[in-house]
Amino acid sequence: MTIQNQVAEMQQRALGELGTASDLVALDEWRLKYLGKKGELTGFLRGMGQLPPEERPIVGQVVNAARKALEEADATRLIGLQAAALNQRLASDQVDVTLPGRPVETGRVHIITRTMREIVAAFTAMGFQIAEGPEVELDYYNFEQLNMPPGHPARSMHDTFYFSESVVLRTHTSPNQIRVMEKQKPPIRVIVPGKCYRSEATDATHDFMFYQVEGLAVDQNITLADLRGTLTDFARRLFGPERKVRFRNDYFPYVEPGVDLSIDCMLCDGKGCRVCKYSGWLEILGAGMVHPQVLRNVDIDPEKYSGFAFGMGPSRIALLKYGIDDIRQFFRNDLRFLEQFA
């Protein structure tokens, strides 16, 4: 038998065996047997030295052609077997995909904090700076410098916790208007978030502690129209662009003119419901032009400067925004309540 025939016979046999290599291990063995360093194909080449020189190139060609054919067959077989192995792995990996996933445990920021952040962010975007002040406050800042001397009727709207005659728990964040203006001169744009306290009985809509965010802008040429524009922008940013905003007269001793800002009730679309007390409107903040006497109290000339101030309650805003029916939920800190708010 010529070498050519022997190669052809071997190629035939090898291809036949390849068909029976049913997994990657068998394939490896097959490769070793025919294509490996000590494999049959290499054997032919090794034996080539004994051939006459003129035959060698011809045999070389035949062997190389056989090698190419076997390698191609090997590659094809490898792809097939790999695919089969993968499919088998995938099949055996199958799980009940309806089972629940692994629980992820992260905490939450308190809903009041989140609401405060939203309010604060709206104003910092307009160039307002964040300030803070003490909760235990002097009567002087909480009332007197805000046009509420002892005996002033507006004090009856502030049920006040006292430590002594001159020291109170602040009933609003407004004393910070004075504290800020004592230190800083116009232009001023500042917001002051913080806890406030009123000595009133607790029920679904009242708590003795609540948060407020105070705002103050003082400069030349600040007008009631600026107040309206700024706070309307704010209300729509927080409650949605479709909200109607009502701007009406109200009274706070430290502003003049005074303002109350309401939005149309989003729970009943202004038709009237329990939450808006059938008025269609929800009051969200009190505001006004800073009273000239308040400016004078901190040595800012009211003939030259004007400004507006506002105050709002994040609890009330959160209550309205999320339809919470009991204000006491906030500081009860039931995790089942807190986890509802991302």
Added chain:
Amino acid sequence: MIKVPLSWLRDYVNLTLSPEELAAGLTLRGLEVAEIIRVGQDWDKVVVGQVEKIEKHPNADRLVVLQVTDGNEVYQVVTGAFNLKEGDKIPLALPGAKLIDGHKLVDEHAAGKRTEPLLESGELPYFTVKAGKMRGVDSNAVAVAALELGISEDFDGIVVLNSEFPVGETLAAVLGDVILDIELSPNLGRALSMVGVAREVAAMTGEKVYPPEIRVVEDGSPINEKISVKIDDPDLCARYSMMVIEGVKIGPSPDWMQNRLSAVGIRPINNIVDITNYVMLEIGQPLHAFDYDELQGKQIIVRRARPGEKMQTIDHKEHELTPEILLIADANKPIAMAGVMGGAESEVKDTTVNVALEGANFDPANIRKTGRGLFSTVSEAAKRFERSVDIELTVAGVRRGMQLMQEIAGGKVSRGIVDVYPQIRSPHIIELPLSEIPRILGLTIPRDEVVKMLEALEFEIAELRPDGSFQFRNDNKQYTIMVSETISSQDILMVRVPTYRNDVTIKADLIEEIARQYGYDKIPESRLQGELPPQVPNLAYEFEDKLREILTASGLFEIITYPLVSMDSLKNLHAALGESVAPPTNPGGPHLHSLHWTDPAHLLTLANPLSSEHEVMRPTMLGSTLETVAENRRFVDRVPVFEIGRVYHKIEGELLPDERRTLSLAMAGRRVPLSRFNPKVTENDRMDFFDLKGVVEHLLARLNLAQTEVQFEPVTAGYHPALHPGRAVDIFAKAPGKNGESKRLGYIGEVHPRVAEAFQLDPMERIVVGELDLELLLPLVERERYQAVTRMPVVTQDMAIVVGDEVAAGRVQKLIQETGGKLLKQVTLFDIYRGKPVPEGKKSLAFRLAFHPQDKNLTEEEVSKLRQRIEGRLVREVGAETRA
């Protein structure tokens, strides 16, 4: 709050708007209409009936049988009321009508289930009228009492209607009304009357106000012979007016007056008292009627009370008086607490014949103090005086009262009036530059329109004379202003304020009036212009937010608790003190030091707490945090929480305390939630000291306290009586350098079982808590700096050593870290082993060391040199043996 029946308001102003429009308009102007009450809208099938015949009930002495016609049909009605006579017109409820169940209300009140006033005592019971029999006699309709209609508390008799009402007309048509319930801010004292509200309505609609016309027939003796008045304290009583009427007949006031008073929530008493209330509601001047014959010396003295003086007020309470209280006295004794409440002795009684009527003007602040100091509710008179009453109303009020008394109760009115008015007040005059309108409101209004607006509000505008001076009508005085190049008389309005507008004193007040009149809803919207203030970060505020971010990502929930806590809650923190915890020998620093937590010298306590639950400003957040854990532990099986708040410490010699930002932390319960991945909770699956320590380590690492060394030290014995003595650490921040100062930042530890018990927590459960003083922590935070990350292969090696059980692992770790130097980036303790082959009393610690090459690859030689150095040091300093 004032209730304004439109039927009454109509006496003084034409109403051209619907009730809804009126309410919306008033609300925009600052008179907030809280509710529009429609009286009579439920009175379906109730009509005006006329009593034709009254007969005795054949079977019952306490009932009568009426024949009542509605014009078409005659109804037989059995009733228990005996106040009717034939010919009376009454409300007749026909079958199907729904009425308030008066009997049930009265029974429930008797049983203690309701309080008076009954109509405001919660959900009201109703019944439907049906034809039936009462004690054997047919009763086909109901004769109605006021309580059953909801118009007053009266349930003793049937309502007798005005005889002019047409029989058969629906009751709603003749008695129905719309009442506006208006909330008034403290500046709106002027609107605490019908005329006051009418003025606002008129200014809004352009209508005219018609105050009541006052005509008194002065047919008695000269007033000077009857009474004299002296004001000793004019600072508290600016004006006092009085007239006397003789020979009045006390009795109930007429129905129309009773109905009006009832409609606004004032209980009718007798004609004289009702008239004082009526005039107050009508024009706003509180009046007080004295029984003239009780006034000794025929003299009124307005003076401060003398120390030790006593009087009994009409509510039959005895009061000890102080000189801060203003009195009305006669020659001998107090007869009324001025402006707040009358005296029992001089009050108008059934036997009263002669009446002295007071109309006075008292100091608002003093009334407020007296009224709120002595009484739980504020009287209607005090409510008005507190908000300041028009000084010009005293005379009008007294004369109006006299007129009504004469008309209703008869009698002769004294001639003349006593009117003591020591210091005559002239009306405010305000110069208003027109430029203030655009400067403050952001809009321009022409001069004549401004004038019109202010005049609609009854402000007077002075006429500008050719010489540039101003003159008011009925006033010869000429007013001049400072003119300059920039401002001329043309640019100024000289405005005289009506005497009832005590709230208007400066330019800004007039600007508000112009805005109200212009319409708040028409104010334009603009955005802030002009320079921004320097934009500086608020580091503390941003720091708090950073903590929240890290802690929520670590799985903790933010809570917010009340800084007002109870003394008991603070004491509970010491539940273990003296029992299984020795008292500390060294009290240590001021903050977070638990022995101060119950020491009154360091605590701020409210003078007027609502309850003992919330009376002390917390010196620590631990109590509030534990209460939150306990509350939650009842419902959920894992409670990881934190709070960023303040604690409060008195500062010696300062009015205000130190308010320190503090972080409080707590973890309790399951470490991981129940799921198929964690089906069983074992002891190791519950959170303990190391869970919170991990959070705090992570937190402090994230805050980048690069130069500060954080040290966790076992707590000094007794220092933290609330904590488990063997499972707690103090956290110190040590400043750089050998002698760097060490500050105590806070602590973490497991709660002492006794303390857990005191907070209603399971003493067997580990509850781990901590507090960090953020005031100390914040300044330690440094700017983050980039550190090169090696791209060369990292060499990791494990090292196991055996040390005595008493050697703290932290110390070993620190030694390794120190000795390893810069190359040793990470040291991880990954195993602790006791037992064979480790000898008794010793433990094996296994660390993984990660060496990061810096600029060239690490050679094995370098690493083993470092390792040898580490091992050598451990052998020397903690007696370690290395283990293969």
